[in-house]
Amino acid sequence: MKPAVRPEVKPESKPEASRPQAKPAVKPSDVIEREKVEVVQKEEKPVAEKITIGELHLSGCTGCLVTLADNYEGLFKLLDNYADLVYALTLVDVRHVPEMDVCLVEGSCCLNDKISVEELKQARAKSKVLVAYGGCAAYGNITRFCRGGQWNQPGQEAFVPISEVVDVDLYLPSCPPCPQAVRNVAVMAYLLLKGNDEQKKLATAYLTPLMQLAQRGNEACGCDLMYDVINQGLCMGCGTCAGTCPVRAITMEYGRPNVNRDLCIKCGACYAQCPRSWFNFDVMNNYEGIMDAIKGAMQ
Amino acid sequence: MDVLGNYKSVIAARSTDKDILKKAQDGGIITTLFAYALEEGIIDGAIVAGPGNEPWKPEPMVVSTKAELLAAAGTRYTISPNMSLIKEATRSYGLDRVGIVGTPCQIQATRKAQLYPIGMRDVDDKIALALGIFCMENLSYQALEAIVEDHCNQKMESVRKMDIGKGKFTVYTERGAVSQMPLKLIHKYVQPGCNVCLDYVANLADISSGSVGSPDGWSTVFVRSTKGNAVWDGAMKAGYFETKPMDQVKPGLDIVKKLATEKITKNQKNVDARKTAGLKADGTPKGLRNPYVSP
Structure with missing residues (x-):
């Protein structure tokens, strides 16, 4: 875990005289003082070029947050080299929404809960890039089916995708989102904010469709495959939607998806994963280079 | 990108395995490559178009033996949604190294699943070998039935082999009959999604293969x-293939390039036509959705 607040004075720049001298400890405070300085020195350098990321937890199941951790050693690599986690339930000991580069918002927003609405607005005001992280934040997901009357907050029944309350820059749908997707977005966000011109260009091209997805609207359903792919004459029956659906609501019947709408949780994965929702050749044609670059960045 | 995509080499090739050649559509490239990759442990299993429950209707299938591969060899001119098993192969089947064969669009889907793994948890680094097949267009099963039963006048279950080549769709039956129809008549049966496809030779595959460009019984790779x-x-070192340089076979790479250019030019026109397919109240054109621009 990294300290959320950077020390204002770099230890290296301290005058020699003010540093604790290596002499036998005579009282406990001598020892404590020296240890503190060493810890700060160790942390100082790699922090400099990182971006800051936070996770705001609204009405979700914490699956999105767990997904972040499901990058396993990749998460440590991300936190060591590319991003500081400055805000996250249970993972960071920070109570109020801080300033950050990228804010991942998990869960839909309960309009009956003033704190949720307030924190979401703060997150928008204090972050450069606001990401609807997961199906609930992006599309409502299973909270779309909420009708209230549940213990222990029977009065809470109005849940909306976060874009009903604040402007959202980028969508990362599915329930839960994929650890590798958030990893890729984190690396690309780092390149966008800290990279050279070429890296910025790549990151922009990569992130564009996810930003367009945020502009497309906040309603998702297996029906999207009908409305925006098959009805538009674009489906070629590759089966990606059936393969990606987290609840196995989609089967392929005679080369077309058949959605069991009673099973569909409205997470948005099928449409976002469909190669005919978007297919950006400028990025895809370079798949080998990009995958190698991400792999290299994570080593 | 060139219409043939990026490639390191292109050759005419044929499997050296007699069992595979007996069942293969042309040079048996895909089947042999998977057999080699399974043998060497490059893949633990492959997603292929296996036999389905109706004649000539493929069913996506995860296979891990040569016998299963042989049962799936040969071309079925209809849709096999192989991508539907991509996550399943790494989860229920527990494969760490997955092979997949697909049409160009399915390989595009594979690469999108790797670069943008929205709902494809732990899939990206498990795709060990993506093999592409050349594809001009595809047919629904019902369309294939109409072609074989109505146009060619043969029963689906009596067909031994179907083939497309030299401007004709040809059906060979078990009892030796040969029925043909001109390819031109097939176009009305083509699934609409193929009309916006901008890839002929699976540009994004690790290796792609098809009969076009090489002599009968051989494939272009x-x-x-x-x-x-x-x-x-x-695979070459292990003697799985015999090859000929592409410039020494007939009809050669030019025909591949010609067909690729034709397909992409025609379909790019279709994509462009979608922009002005409708009419707005102010008299300006109203467009249909373009997947190459935005979701």
Whole structure:
């Protein structure tokens, strides 16, 4: 875990005289003082070029947050080299929404809960890039089916995708989102904010469709495959939607998806994963280079 | 990008395995490559178009033996949604190294699943070998039935082999009959999604293969990625293929390029036409959705 607040004075720049001298400890405070300085020195350098990321937890199941951790050693690599986690339930000991580069918002927003609405607005005001992280934040997901009357907050029944309350820059749908997707977005966000011109260009091209997805609207359903792919004459029956659906609501019947709408949780994965929702050749044609670059960045 | 995509080498090739050649559509490239990759442990299993429950209707299937591969060999001119098993193969089947064969669009879907793994948890680094097949267009099963039963006048279950070549769709039956129809008549049966496809030779595959460009019984092979190159070199060294340089076979690479250019030019026109398909109240054109621009 990294300290959320950077020390204002770099230890290296301290005058020699003010540093604790290596002499036998005579009282406990001598020892404590020296240890503190060493810890700060160790942390100082790699922090400099990182971006800051936070996770705001609204009405979700914490699956999105767990997904972040499901990058396993990749998460440590991300936190060591590319991003500081400055805000996250249970993972960071920070109570109020801080300033950050990228804010991942998990869960839909309960309009009956003033704190949720307030924190979401703060997150928008204090972050450069606001990401609807997961199906609930992006599309409502299973909270779309909420009708209230549940213990222990029977009065809470109005849940909306976060874009009903604040402007959202980028969508990362599915329930839960994929650890590798958030990893890729984190690396690309780092390149966008800290990279050279070429890296910025790549990151922009990569992130564009996810930003367009945020502009497309906040309603998702297996029906999207009908409305925006098959009805538009674009489906070629590759089966990606059936393969990606987290609840196995989609089967392929005679080369077309058949959605069991009673099973569909409205997470948005099928449409976002469909190669005919978007297919950006400028990025895809370079798949080998990009995958190698991400792999290299994570080593 | 060129209409033939990026590739390291292109050759005419044929499997050296007699069992595979007996069942194969042309040179048996895909089946042999998977057999080699399974043998060498490059893949633990492959997603292929296996036999389905109706004649000539393929069913996506995860296979891990040569016998299963042989049962799936040969072309079925209809849709096999192989991508539907991509996550399943790494989860229920527990494969760490997955092979997949697909049409160009399915390989595009594979690459999108790797670069943008929205709902494809732990899939991206498990795709060990993506083999592409040349594809001009595809047919629904019902369309294939109409072609074979109505136009060619043969029963689906009596067909031994179907083939497309030299401007004709040909059906060979078990009892030796041969029925043909001109390819031109097939176009009305093509699934609409194929009309916006801008890839003929599976540009994004590790290795792609198809009959066009090579003599009968041989296939044209594009070796594309670093991964594909390593697999191809290994298979060649192990004697799985015999090859001929592309410039020494007839009809050669030019016909591949010609067909690729034709397909992409025609379909690019279709994509562009979608922009002005409708009419707004102010008299300006109203467009249909363009997947190459935005979701």
